Amino acid sequence: MSPITLGIDVGSLTAEAVALSGRELIASAQVDVLHDPVATARRVLSMLDETLRSVGLDRRQAARTIATGYGRERVCDARLADHHVSEISCHGAGAFHAPSAAAGAGVRTIIDIGGQDAKVIRVNARGELSDFSMNDKCAAGAGHFLELMCRTLGVSLDELGPLALGASHPVEMSSRCSIFIETEVLHFLQRGFDRRDIAAGVCHAMADRVLSLVRRVGVAPEVTMTGGVAKNVAVRREVERRLGHRMIDLGLDPQLVGAYGAAVLGSLEVARSGERR
Amino acid sequence: MIALGCDVGSLFTKLVVIDDDRPDDVMASRVLRTTGTIGTDLEAEIDLLLHEARVPRARLGSIGATGRFASLVPGATFVEDEAHCVAAAVACYLPGVEVALHLGGQSSLAISLDAAGEPVRLVRNDKCASGTGRFLEAMGRKLDVGLDDIDGLVAGAAKPTTITNQCVVYAESEVISYINDGATRADVFAGICSSLGRMAVAQARRLCPGAMRPYTLTGGLARLASVVAVVEAGLGIQRRPFPHDPKLAAALGAALLEDDPGHP
Numbered sequence: 001m002s003p004i005t006l007g008i009d010v011g012s013l014t015a016e017a018v019a020l021s022g023r024e025l026i027a028s029a030q031v032d033v034l035h036d037p038v039a040t041a042r043r044v045l046s047m048l049d050e051t052l053r054s055v056g057l058d059r060r061q062a063a064r065t066i067a068t069g070y071g072r073e074r075v076c077d078a079r080l081a082d083h084h085v086s087e088i089s090c091h092g093a094g095a096f097h098a099p100s101a102a103a104g105a106g107v108r109t110i111i112d113i114g115g116q117d118a119k120v121i122r123v124n125a126r127g128e129l130s131d132f133s134m135n136d137k138c139a140a141g142a143g144h145f146l147e148l149m150c151r152t153l154g155v156s157l158d159e160l161g162p163l164a165l166g167a168s169h170p171v172e173m174s175s176r177c178s179i180f181i182e183t184e185v186l187h188f189l190q191r192g193f194d195r196r197d198i199a200a201g202v203c204h205a206m207a208d209r210v211l212s213l214v215r216r217v218g219v220a221p222e223v224t225m226t227g228g229v230a231k232n233v234a235v236r237r238e239v240e241r242r243l244g245h246r247m248i249d250l251g252l253d254p255q256l257v258g259a260y261g262a263a264v265l266g267s268l269e270v271a272r273s274g275e276r277r
Numbered sequence: 278m279i280a281l282g283c284d285v286g287s288l289f290t291k292l293v294v295i296d297d298d299r300p301d302d303v304m305a306s307r308v309l310r311t312t313g314t315i316g317t318d319l320e321a322e323i324d325l326l327l328h329e330a331r332v333p334r335a336r337l338g339s340i341g342a343t344g345r346f347a348s349l350v351p352g353a354t355f356v357e358d359e360a361h362c363v364a365a366a367v368a369c370y371l372p373g374v375e376v377a378l379h380l381g382g383q384s385s386l387a388i389s390l391d392a393a394g395e396p397v398r399l400v401r402n403d404k405c406a407s408g409t410g411r412f413l414e415a416m417g418r419k420l421d422v423g424l425d426d427i428d429g430l431v432a433g434a435a436k437p438t439t440i441t442n443q444c445v446v447y448a449e450s451e452v453i454s455y456i457n458d459g460a461t462r463a464d465v466f467a468g469i470c471s472s473l474g475r476m477a478v479a480q481a482r483r484l485c486p487g488a489m490r491p492y493t494l495t496g497g498l499a500r501l502a503s504v505v506a507v508v509e510a511g512l513g514i515q516r517r518p519f520p521h522d523p524k525l526a527a528a529l530g531a532a533l534l535e536d537d538p539g540h541p
Contacts, residue, residue, distance in 0.1 A: 138405070139445075139447055148446065187313070
């Protein structure tokens with residue numbers, strides 16, 4: 001069995017931890033963030049440990065633990081990881097080396113839409129970061145926007161995408177700001193528009209923000225989408241339609257890609273140090 | 278001639294009646310929330326306003342409409358954009374002022390005026406709620422602070438916070454984490470007012486890259502001394518205070534513009 005490596009991604013809304021043996025995912029865990037990144041990391045690692053123990057393993061066997069995400073430095077300071085890598089590099093590596101991509105899909109563009117920020121990452125033929133663009137200034141292009149709109153629409157985040165797919169005449173939002181679109185959604189509801197059409201309008205507005213970020217660095221196939229928003233089928237389809245590229249499936253929960261990439265980078269490091277020895 | 282100006286903004290609707298021979302005496306004014314039924318409510322509101330001004334409907338020369346929902350004003354003689362209305366009011370009440378910084382409910386404008394009081398250049402933010410009244414309203418709702426309480430609250434701030442996020446959604450999370458870390462509402466609102474003031478300064482700088490020219494502040498946010506102080510400190514010169522409620526500036530302009538034959 002290949003050495004075990006761990007990746008832990010402490011984001012602004014959720015945290016994920018994965019354990020790999022080589023490239024094979026053997027365990028994963030996810031939690032909503034707690035009051036501080038270290039407490040969050042401890043919680044998600046102890047959940048991961050439970051799964052590992054159920055298959056006769058232990059996280060203390062891990063050859064490398066790499067932290068990423070917004071809380072990564074605090075996680076390292078608390079000695080819960082050996083070192084940290086930016087989420088941009090981890091997402092790039094995670095998507096490039098993902099289970100289905102490993103079979104030769106050759107991911108070059110990763111559209112990662114998280115809770116509080118959005119990034120478009122370009123990687124080269126070796127899976128290394130070559131360019132990226134990022135929006136962390138405006139909520140309208142990030143997952144937080146969909147959460148706000150779901151609250152206004154009275155649906156869960158999981159329901160929004162499927163609801164939008166049932167639209168026959170999607171509404172068009174005239175604003176770009178989350179606050180203003182929220183008002184538009186309220187007005188559409190008050191005027192009795194079909195909630196499916198409003199949901200589609202929300203998803204299209206989100207796709208519009210995503211595309212404006214993609215245009216800054218350009219797009220090269222294969223393209224994939226990661227982060228929580230990738231789970232929204234209506235946003236994904238609209239982005240695909242307007243880009244003219246199909247999003248390839250990574251064979252991995254899109255929210256796990258950052259943690260998976262961190263663990264992959266750990267496993268590459270372990271392999272390199274093995275060669276040197 | 279007696280003229281009525283009506284500014285249907287995104288948050289508030291403002292109505293004024295003036296006699297254009299004596300524009301300094303505002304005969305009557307009303308401010309109400311812009312609701313979904315504002316179009317039908319306005320008919321009765323106009324009657325109430327005229328009653329208060331003791332002006333029979335037949336003597337009313339014109340109704341000038343402006344603001345985001347200007348098209349909803351019943352019986353409007355004309356519709357004019359906010360920039361022209363604010364400029365008209367500033368030219369009438371503050372001759373010599375060359376720049377108006379208009380901080381409204383859902384947009385902010387920096388307008389430069391020519392000698393005739395016409396707007397010649399404009400920097401506008403109407404795409405994003407940052408720097409507008411919506412920002413303050415969202416925060417006020419979150420922390421249960423009304424617009425009229427803000428100045429008193431900020432005056433007692435011991436350790437003003439610094440709000441770094443421009444996005445209202447993110448600033449809200451920032452405010453909540455300050456509160457969780459033990460900041461008082463006074464400290465938080467001092468930070469919010471300072472952030473609003475800085476955004477107005479940035480907009481003014483885009484309009485006037487060189488030396489700041491004589492200016493005034495209008496719109497609802499201009500009523501807040503805590504915001505005004507930050508703008509004056511940031512621009513290095515004091516404003517010429519708008520002599521009426523600055524929230525009424527666009528409505529006053531709509532009333533003043535009534536018989537401007539030179540304007541399409």
